Amino acid sequence: MFDKPSYLIQFGYNGQTIVDRALTNDHMDGVILSPTDYPMGKNKTLAQKVNNQGKTVLFDPQYYIPRTERDAAQSYPYFESKGGNEFETVVVQREGQREELCREILSVQDKMGVDAYISPARHVDALVDRKINEWKDLTESFIEIAREDGQDIPIFAALPVEGDVISHPDERNEFLDYVTSIDPDGFYVSVQYEMGQRYPLTGAQDVHAYVDLMKSLKMNQFEVIAGHSHQIAHLLFAAGVDAFASGHYKNTKAFDVGRWEPDDEGFGRTVIYYYSDEILNDIRVEQGLQNLDASGFDISRLRTKSPYDGDLFAATTPESSEWKLSEESWDHYISACFQISRKYRNKDLQERIDFAKNHLEQAANLHEDMLNYVNEDELDSVDADVFDQWPSVLESIEADLENPLKRKMLEMG
Numbered sequence: 001m002f003d004k005p006s007y008l009i010q011f012g013y014n015g016q017t018i019v020d021r022a023l024t025n026d027h028m029d030g031v032i033l034s035p036t037d038y039p040m041g042k043n044k045t046l047a048q049k050v051n052n053q054g055k056t057v058l059f060d061p062q063y064y065i066p067r068t069e070r071d072a073a074q075s076y077p078y079f080e081s082k083g084g085n086e087f088e089t090v091v092v093q094r095e096g097q098r099e100e101l102c103r104e105i106l107s108v109q110d111k112m113g114v115d116a117y118i119s120p121a122r123h124v125d126a127l128v129d130r131k132i133n134e135w136k137d138l139t140e141s142f143i144e145i146a147r148e149d150g151q152d153i154p155i156f157a158a159l160p161v162e163g164d165v166i167s168h169p170d171e172r173n174e175f176l177d178y179v180t181s182i183d184p185d186g187f188y189v190s191v192q193y194e195m196g197q198r199y200p201l202t203g204a205q206d207v208h209a210y211v212d213l214m215k216s217l218k219m220n221q222f223e224v225i226a227g228h229s230h231q232i233a234h235l236l237f238a239a240g241v242d243a244f245a246s247g248h249y250k251n252t253k254a255f256d257v258g259r260w261e262p263d264d265e266g267f268g269r270t271v272i273y274y275y276s277d278e279i280l281n282d283i284r285v286e287q288g289l290q291n292l293d294a295s296g297f298d299i300s301r302l303r304t305k306s307p308y309d310g311d312l313f314a315a316t317t318p319e320s321s322e323w324k325l326s327e328e329s330w331d332h333y334i335s336a337c338f339q340i341s342r343k344y345r346n347k348d349l350q351e352r353i354d355f356a357k358n359h360l361e362q363a364a365n366l367h368e369d370m371l372n373y374v375n376e377d378e379l380d381s382v383d384a385d386v387f388d389q390w391p392s393v394l395e396s397i398e399a400d401l402e403n404p405l406k407r408k409m410l411e412m413g
Contacts, residue, residue, distance in 0.1 A: 001056075001116055001154045001186070001223055002242035007341040008032050008056065009334060010228055010247040016046055018247065021331050023053055025307045027338035030056025032188075032227065032245050033112060036068055039075035040108070047112045059112045060188070060227070061105045063120035063138075064160040066091075078104035078120075092122060092138050102142040106150050114153070117146050118188050121158035124175075125192075127165050132178050135159075140182055154185035156225060163193040167209045176216050186223030186242070189214065200280060201232050202385040204392070211393050215239040218413035219406065231280050233337070235393050237344035238356040240410050246337050247330075273381060274312060275333045277304040277340065279363045279370075280390075281382040285312070288379055297373040301366060306335035349401060349410055357394050363387060 009019055011034040022028040031050050033043045047057045061078070062068075066087040073079040082091045082101055091097045105120050119142040122134040139157050146155050159179060166172040179187070191210055197203050201210060210232070217224045218240040226236050226244040233244040273282040274289060279302060283289060289312070293299045303313050308328040343359075344352050364387035370379060400406040 002225075004346075005237045005241075005341045005344040006030070006056070006243035007233075007338045008058065008225070008243055008245040010034075010245040011037055011060075015247060016042065018330060018334055019046060019050065022334050022338075023050065023055070025335070027306075027335045028055065029243070029338075029341070030058065030115070032058045032060050032118075032225075034060060034062060035076045035079060035108075036062055036065070036070045036073045039072045040111075041075070044112060047114070051113050051115075056115045057113055058116060058118055058156075058188075058225075059109045059114050060118050060158065061108070061120040063101075063105070064123040064158070076108055078108065089134075092134050095137075095141070098138060098141050099145060102138075102145045103149070105142065106146055110151065116154040116156055116185070117142075117150060118156045119143065119146075119158050119184070121160055123160050123162075124165055125162040127171050127175055132175075136178065136182065139184070143182065143184055154223070156186045156188040156223070157182060157184040158227075159187050159189045161189070161191055163191050163206055163209070166191065166213050167205055169209075169212075172209060172213060172216075176213070176220075180217070180220050180222075184222070186225065187217050188225045188227050189217070190227040199230055200383055200386055201230070202383055202389060204389045207232070207235075207389050208393055208396065211235050211239050211397070214241050215397065215400070215410070219409040221409075221413050231275075231277065231337075231340065232390075233340050234280070234356045234359060235390060235397075237341070238349070238352045238394055239397050240349060240413055244337070244341070247334075273329055274302075274309070275304065275329070275336050276302040277336050278302050279367050279382060280360070280386050283379065284381050288374075288381060291374050291378050292370060295373040297370060304332075304336045304339065306332045306339075308332040308335065349407075350398075353394055353398050353401075357391065360387065360391050360394070 006029040008030045009022060009028050010032050015037055019031050033047060050057050066083045069084045073083060078101055091101055101120065109117055119139050122138055124131050124135050143155055166175055193201060193206060197206065201207055214224050214226060214236055224241045226233065226241055229244040229246050236244055272285040274285055275282050283302065289299055300313055303309065308331045343355060347355060367382060367384060367387060400410065
């Protein structure tokens, strides 16, 4: 389905506006719609608009959070009858009810005009038989029904999993044995991590585990979409992943039910961030960019140019710009994600690895130079662990390419 590295907007907060602007400025390859953010009628209208421009439309049923009571979700037949307060585990445990659920979800996706199906899935938060079997039964039921009654389009198995489940090699291999025993065309993977480490993903073991999971799925000849992801796409494309989806750091919370809870930040002043792919991190406009600019650092070195950041890098200083977080910074991030996907097109695997290694090295050097102008506290939004932990992942991918069989499997994937 994806013949080149691609970027899909992960639907979430303010998603419809973000998609409209991305269509206007042509910096998206498609969208993954969400039932919990917009009612069915609005999503159908948006899906048609995306389809009309030749972009990809996917729909994530989000049945890994079946108890959500978001108003939008109740406009979808399967959530109205089998979600929220109506959810009972027998829906996924009993074959008849499970198949009825799958048919309702298939019908919704057909009405959205999707280019591929995404299966409903149970959240795998522990490597135990009950969790795995519930995931497998629901996924297999949907695949069977989609192939019998649906359109002749690819089917992606949703794989919402806790990071702890895949963190150790033995457990990860066991998990992979389970999930690759079914036969979808690909996997749509969302891995849940603790809030403090998920954007960007850090923790050497978790970074290695996440990329290794995706790489292993590719070696098993599946197409792979990294859902609820971010700039770690630099590593994922080096590992052969086909597409990544992101809507902004708030949307990397994936299937965390807590994402629907209000923030505890009160009504304080909004903190404005600018995403710089040059350092693979967000940087505060106030305290970060402003202080760097005042200290004599050329902040244009941090610029990831987009249609939305002109005010910030014009002749005026950052503090006098009219840049708004709730509008332009999210659009800017979407544009930056799209640019990441383009950097890995028309490259073989070794060229992708080399590009990612060079990009990480340049980012680390730039960050080091920034610290010659301001102290580390003024760059507290920049997670320097990326520069220490991510390069070793690329080394492990490169080591796999030295094995002729593994290289062939990755290139075929």
